[in-house]
C-alpha cells in the first residue's frame with residue numbers, strides 16, 4: 001500500500017523529467033533471530049537535473065533502499081514485500097532480469113562509500129572502465145581504451161593516460177573515488193545513486209569530490225540521489241531532502257525550507273544535535289534514547305519513545321506522510337503545529 | 343597562570359619501513375610525528391585536528407607512554423615520562439587515561455561491563471578495596487548515563503554510543519587528571535555523538551579533567567576545545583585559542599581545512615569562502631623539503647622549499663603559525679543562530 005502516489009503514477013500525467021520513483025517500498029530481512037522490517041513504506045522520487053539527498057542515521061535503511069532500486073538486494077535474507085520502483089513510469093520490480101540488467105549502468109548507476117572493495121583489485125582501473133564500453137557499447141579494444149582515458153580525464157585524474165594501467169591499490173582514496181565515478185558515469189546514466197560517496201574521505205578531499213559530482217551532474221542533467229548522514233554536505237549540494245527514520249521517509253522538503261523550519265521533530269532534533277563551527281555552543285541539545293530495534297518497532301509513530309512532542313495518539317496511530325504544500329511532506333501528527341510555530 | 347600538566351618538547355616518532363621477510367632491511371622511515379611541541383594546562387581541553395595519517399593517533403600513543411618517542415620528551419608535571427619506572431610509572435598510568443575511537447573493537451567482547459570497568463582496579467587495587475568495587479562500578483555506570491543494573495551485560499548488548507560510554511567509565515575509574523580522547527565520537531551518529539560530547543563536558547566540569555581531544559571533525563573540536571592545534575604530515579602547523587584558529591587562521595592549510603568543512607546551512611552556499619586544495623597529502627616517508635604543505639599550497643614561494651617554517655608568532659598575527667607568509671583570512675561563513 002502506498003501512502004502517497006505521485007500525480008498520474010499510471011504513466012499518463014507523469015511530470016516530464018520524473019525519472020525514478022520509489023513508491024511505498026517495503027523490505028524485510030528474514031534472519032535466524034527474527035524478521036527485521038527494514039523498509040516500511042519508503043516513497044521518494046528524483047527528476048532530471050536535480051539532487052535529492054536521502055538523509056538518515058546508520059541503520060535507517062538508506063542503503064537497502066538503494067540496493068533495491070539497483071536490484072542488488074541480498075536475497076535471502078532480504079525480501080521486497082511491497083511497493084514499486086518505477087523508472088520512466090515502469091515498475092522495475094516486475095521486469096525480467098535481462099531488462100533490469102540493461103537499465104543498470106545506462107539508466108541508473110551507483111557509486112559506493114568503499115571504493116576499494118567496489119573496484120576489482122586484480123584488474124587495472126582503466127581496463128575496468130574500458131570493459132564497459134566494449135561489452136555494453138561494442139567498441140573495439142582501442143576505442144574502448146580511448147574512451148576510458150577520456151573518462152579518467154573528465155573526473156580530473158592527473159595524467160589519465162599514464163594512470164590507465166594502474167591497479168586500484170596504487171590509487172589514493174580520493175583518486176579511487178574518482179575512478180569509481182568515472183566507471184559509473186561511463187554509460188551516461190540518467191540517474192546516479194551516490195551512497196555516502198565521501199564518508200571515508202578527508203574533508204579537503206571530500207570537498208573536491210563533491211565539487212566534481214556537482215559539476216558532472218549539471219553538465220549531464222542527471223538526477224542524483226545522494227545518500228548521506230552528513231547535514232553539512234546536504235546543505236551544500238541538495239535541492240530536495242528526504243529524511244529517513246526506521247525505514248520510512250519522515251520528512252521531505254526543499255533544502256532551504258528544511259533547514260529553516262523542519263516539519264518533523266526528528267529533523268528538528270538532528271539539526272539541534274550538530275555542533276556548529278560558527279557557534280561555540282554550550283550544551284548540545286540531544287535526541288534522547290536510541291533508534292528502534294527493527295525487529296520490534298514501537299507501535300504508532302516509530303519515533304515516539306524519543307520524541308519530546310509525543311502525545312498518546314502517537315503510540316496508537318502511524319502518522320502518514322502528508323503533503324503540507326510547496327513540495328513539503330511530513331509524517332508527524334503535529335506537523336502543522338511544528339511549521340506554524342514561530 | 344595555570345600550571346602545565348603536560349609539556350611536549352620536540353617530540354619525534356619515526357617508524358622504520360622494512361623490506362624482506364627473513365632479512366629485514368630498513369629502507370626508510372615513516373615520519374609519523376616529526377618535531378611537535380605544546381603544553382596542556384590543568385583543566386583545559388586541547389583539540390588536535392588534522393587529516394588521516396597526519397600523526398594524531400601516534401601522538402596519543404606516545405602521550406600515553408604506550409610507545410617510546412624516537413626523540414624529544416613528554417613531561418608530566420615536569421617529569422620525563424619515558425624515564426619513569428616502578429611506583430612512579432604506576433602512578434602515571436593512573437593519571438593519564440585513553441578513550442579510543444572504535445567502540446566496537448576496543449572492548450573485550452568476553453568480559454562483562456562490570457569486569458571491563460572494574461579491571462583498572464585489579465591493576466591498581468589501592469584505588470578501591472575489593473569489597474567496594476561493585477559499588478564503584480555501579481557509580482561509574484550511573485555517572486556516564488548507563489543503567490547500573492546492566493553491570494552483568496556484555497559489550498555486544500550495547501549500542502555504539504553506549505559502548506563509548508563504557509570506554510569513558512573505564513577511563514574514569516582511576517580518577518585520572520588527564521584523558522586523551524582519540525576520535526571518541528567519530529564512529530557515532532550525530533544524535534548519539536551529541537550525547538557523548540555533553541557527557542565529556544559534564545565530566546570535565548565535575549572532576550576538573552584535562553583533555554587532549556583528537557578528532558578530524560572541526561566542528562566537534564571547536565565545540566569542546568579551549569585551544570586547538572592543527573597538524574599536517576607529522577608537524578603542528580598552527581596552534582591557538584579556539585577563536586584564533588577558527589576566526590583568524592593564518593596558516594594556508596588551516597584556512598583550506600576550514601573552508602572545506604560543509605556548513606549545515608544552505609543559505610551560506612554563495613557567501614562561503616572556497617579554497618580547494620589540489621591533490622592528496624604526500625607520503626610521510628619522504629615529506630617535501632622545507633614546508634611540508636608546499637606541494638598543495640597556493641601561496642608557495644621558492645623559500646618554502648628551502649626553509650622549514652618555524653611554529654612561531656609573526657608580525658600581524660597573535661598566535662603561532664608555521665608559515666613564512668602567515669596572514670589572517672576570513673573563512674567561516676557566519677550564520678544566524680536558529
Ligand SMILES: Nc1ncnc2c1ncn2[C@@H]1O[C@H](COP(=O)(O)OP(=O)(O)OP(=O)(O)O)[C@@H](O)[C@H]1O
Pocket residue numbers: 357358372373374375392393394395396397398399400401558626
Ligand atoms: N606502527 C606503525 N608502523 C609504521 N607506520 C605507522 C605505524 N603507526 C602509524 N604509522 C604511520 O604513521 C602515520 C601517522 O599515523 P597515525 O595513525 O598517527 O595517523 P592519524 O593522524 O591518527 O590518522 P587517522 O585520522 O587516520 O586516525 C601514518 O602514515 C601511518 O601509516
Ligand SMILES: Nc1ncnc2c1ncn2[C@@H]1O[C@H](COP(=O)(O)OP(=O)(O)O)[C@@H](O)[C@H]1O
Pocket residue numbers: 029031036038056057058059060061062063064065074077078294
Ligand atoms: N544483508 C543483510 N542482512 C540482514 N540485515 C541487513 C542486511 N543489510 C542491511 N540490513 C539491516 O537493514 C537495516 C538498514 O540498513 P542500511 O540500509 O544499510 O542502513 P543505512 O541507512 O545505514 O544505509 C539495518 O538494520 C541493517 O542491519
Ligand code: SF4
Pocket residue numbers: 264265266301302303304305307308309310311314319331332333334335
Ligand atoms: S507523530 Fe508524535 S511521536 Fe511521532 S514525531 Fe510526531 S509528535 Fe513525535
Ligand code: SF4
Pocket residue numbers: 593594595633634635636637639640641642643646651664665666667668
Ligand atoms: S610556508 Fe610557504 S608553502 Fe608553507 S604554508 Fe606558508 S606559504 Fe605555503
Ligand SMILES: [Mg+2]
Pocket residue numbers: 062063195196
Ligand atoms: Mg549505508
Ligand SMILES: [Mg+2]
Pocket residue numbers: 398399400524
Ligand atoms: Mg588515528
